[in-house]
Amino acid sequence: MSSPKNKRPCRLCNKQAYSGSRWGFCQEHDAEFHVARARIQELRNAYYAQHRKCPRCGSGVSQTLVGYVMDPDHPEEFKDENDCCCRCGWEGIVHELVAEEIFNKGE
Ligand SMILES: [Zn+2]
Numbered sequence: 001m002s003s004p005k006n007k008r009p010c011r012l013c014n015k016q017a018y019s020g021s022r023w024g025f026c027q028e029h030d031a032e033f034h035v036a037r038a039r040i041q042e043l044r045n046a047y048y049a050q051h052r053k054c055p056r057c058g059s060g061v062s063q064t065l066v067g068y069v070m071d072p073d074h075p076e077e078f079k080d081e082n083d084c085c086c087r088c089g090w091e092g093i094v095h096e097l098v099a100e101e102i103f104n105k106g107e
Pocket residue numbers: 010011012013014015025026027028029
């Protein structure tokens with residue numbers, strides 16, 4: 001009953017898993033994984049900054065919420081294909097949305 005869980009080894013090497021790792025890695029791989037996740041988060045933020053608003057009217061849109069996985073080595077290939085619809089009648093996918101700045105120019 002008091003036997004510790006997480007006795008399984010690291011998923012990437014065979015060292016003992018770090019008890020604080022949510023993903024079952026050893027301390028070293030857990031740290032690497034955090035760095036990789038942070039990088040993906042940054043790339044995703046950059047992508048979504050460019051794909052945010054309805055290309056027709058500049059409004060925010062509602063969208064479906066399928067998760068798409070980004071390959072950090074090929075961020076340019078990432079394509080969010082969630083369906084979107086705007087109250088102006090535009091329908092498309094997240095990848096067709098545009099950056100907010102486009103609608104702030106020259107006003
Ligand atoms: Zn490891």
